[in-house]
Amino acid sequence: MDADVVVIGLGSAGSMALWQLAKRGLDVVGVEQFGIGHARGSYAGDSRLFRSAVHEGPRYVPRLRRARELWLELERDSGRHLYDECGALQIGTAGTGGIAKSVASAQQFDLPHEVLDAWDLRARYPQHRVDDDTVAVLDHHAGSLYPEASVLAAVAAAEARGARVLTNAEVIDFDERGGRLEIVTPEVRVSCEKVVVATGSWTLRLRPDLKGFLQILPLSLTWFMPRHPELFTADRFPVFIRDEDGVHLYGTPSHDSYSVKVATEPLWPAIGSPDDVPAFSRADLRRITAWAAEFIPDLNPEPVRYSMHHDLFAPGDLPLVDLDEDTGMLLLTAFSGRGFKFAPVFGEIAADLITGVRNELWDSGFALSSHPR
Ligand SMILES: Cc1cc2nc3c(=O)[nH]c(=O)nc-3n(C[C@H](O)[C@H](O)[C@H](O)COP(=O)(O)OP(=O)(O)OC[C@H]3O[C@@H](n4cnc5c(N)ncnc54)[C@H](O)[C@@H]3O)c2cc1C
CATH class of the missing domain: 3.30.9.10 (D-Amino Acid Oxidase, subunit A, domain 2)
Structure with a gap:
C-alpha cells in the first residue's frame, strides 16, 4: 500500500492529525493497534x-x-x-x-x-x-x-475526506526502501514519504531511544x-x-x-x-x-x-512535536497529562510541519533537541 503520509496511533493527537492532513488533500493512511475510540488510550474516561x-x-x-x-x-x-x-x-x-x-x-x-x-x-x-x-x-x-466521541468524530471527518484507516494493526517496525519509509504491521506494509508517530504511552516501544527522558x-x-x-x-x-x-x-x-x-x-x-x-x-x-x-x-x-x-x-511537561527532516518522521507525543484540550491544535501544527507551512503556534521548546536527555 502507498500513501503520502502515515499516521501511527489514532488516539487524541493522531486522530486530529489525520483529520488535518486529510483536509489538506493529502493521501493519508491512519494505523491504529486497537479499534477507534478504544478504552485503553490516554483519552479514555468519559470527559x-x-x-x-x-x-x-x-x-x-x-x-x-x-x-x-x-x-x-x-x-x-x-x-x-x-x-x-x-x-x-x-x-x-x-x-x-x-x-x-x-x-x-x-x-x-x-x-x-x-x-x-x-x-x-x-x-x-x-x-x-x-x-x-x-x-x-x-x-x-x-x-x-467528550474524548471517545471526539476521537471517533475526527477519524470519521478524515475518512470523509479520503483518509484510509487500518484498525487492529500494530506498527511493529519502520524500514527505509528506495528513499521511502515503510511502515510495518504483522499483515501490511505501507510505503510513504512521511510518518506521524502519535503513539502516546506506547511511543517507547517504537522509539526505545527516547526512554532516557520520557x-x-x-x-x-x-x-x-x-x-x-x-x-x-x-x-x-x-x-x-x-x-x-x-x-x-x-x-x-x-x-x-x-x-x-x-x-x-x-x-x-x-x-x-x-x-x-x-x-x-x-x-x-x-x-x-x-x-x-x-x-x-x-x-x-x-x-x-x-x-x-x-x-x-516529558521533563517540564513540554510535549514532543518535532519533524526530523532527514528521516521524514514527525514525533507528536508526550502531552504530559494535559494534552487532550490541545489535541486539535497539535494535529494542525503537525499537518503544517508535514506540509512545510509555518505555524506560529509551534514552539522550539517542543523540539527533540530542546528536551534534556
Ligand atoms: C486520567 C487522565 C485525565 C486527564 N485529564 C485531562 C484533562 O482534563 N484535560 C486535558 O487536556 N488533558 C487531560 N489528560 C491528558 C490527555 O488525555 C493526554 O495528554 C492525551 O490523551 C494524550 O494523547 P496521545 O495522542 O498522546 O495518546 P493516546 O490518546 O493514548 O493515543 C495514542 C494512540 O496510539 C495507538 N498506538 C500506540 N502504539 C501503536 C502502534 N505501535 N501501532 C498502532 N497504534 C498504536 C494507541 O492504541 C492509541 O490509540 C488526562 C489524561 C489522563 C490519563
Whole structure:
C-alpha cells in the first residue's frame, strides 16, 4: 500500500492529525493497534477539561484559543456533541500564584472571565465548601470535552475526506526502501514519504531511544454519587480545578445524571509500559474519597466507579512535536497529562510541519533537541 503520509496511533493527537492532513488533500493512511475510540488510550474516561485562562502561563493561551475554534469546527463538521461550554472554576486560596497567573492570562488575552470571592462562591456554587480566604476565577471559554466521541468524530471527518484507516494493526517496525519509509504491521506494509508517530504511552516501544527522558505515569479517575444530582448538571456546576491545603482536585459536571467525576493528580510512580498500570488499593481510594468529600460535602463518600489510565510525560511537561527532516518522521507525543484540550491544535501544527507551512503556534521548546536527555 502507498500513501503520502502515515499516521501511527489514532488516539487524541493522531486522530486530529489525520483529520488535518486529510483536509489538506493529502493521501493519508491512519494505523491504529486497537479499534477507534478504544478504552485503553490516554483519552479514555468519559470527559476531559478544557480551559482557556490557564495558570500554566500565558504562552499556552493562543494555542488554546485556536484549539477551541477547532473543537467547535469538529462539532459542526461531525454533527456530534463533543463539548459542553459550561465554564471552568479555578479555586484556590487568595494570594496564591495559580489564581494570579490565570487572571493575568485572562486579562492579557481579553478572555471572558469573572473573579469570585468566598461569598460569591457560596451564593453561586454551594456545591463547593469554601473558606473565607478562598477565591476563584470563572473562565467562560472552558468546559468539558467528550474524548471517545471526539476521537471517533475526527477519524470519521478524515475518512470523509479520503483518509484510509487500518484498525487492529500494530506498527511493529519502520524500514527505509528506495528513499521511502515503510511502515510495518504483522499483515501490511505501507510505503510513504512521511510518518506521524502519535503513539502516546506506547511511543517507547517504537522509539526505545527516547526512554532516557520520557516516562509513563499512571493517572486515576474516580466518580462519586452526589446526594442531590440536580446540583451537578452542566448548567449549574462548571468543571473545576482546586488547589488548597496541599490537595489538587479537579472534576466535571455529571454526564450521566447520577455520578460526578472528581479526581486528583498522579499518586503513583512511573511504570515501564501501559500494561503495567497499578490497581487501586483501598487506602488510595480512601485518601481520594476523603479529599473529595472534604471539598464537595454533597458527595457520598464512596467512589461509585474508578479506573486507572496512563500518559507519557516529558521533563517540564513540554510535549514532543518535532519533524526530523532527514528521516521524514514527525514525533507528536508526550502531552504530559494535559494534552487532550490541545489535541486539535497539535494535529494542525503537525499537518503544517508535514506540509512545510509555518505555524506560529509551534514552539522550539517542543523540539527533540530542546528536551534534556
Ligand atoms: C486520567 C487522565 C485525565 C486527564 N485529564 C485531562 C484533562 O482534563 N484535560 C486535558 O487536556 N488533558 C487531560 N489528560 C491528558 C490527555 O488525555 C493526554 O495528554 C492525551 O490523551 C494524550 O494523547 P496521545 O495522542 O498522546 O495518546 P493516546 O490518546 O493514548 O493515543 C495514542 C494512540 O496510539 C495507538 N498506538 C500506540 N502504539 C501503536 C502502534 N505501535 N501501532 C498502532 N497504534 C498504536 C494507541 O492504541 C492509541 O490509540 C488526562 C489524561 C489522563 C490519563
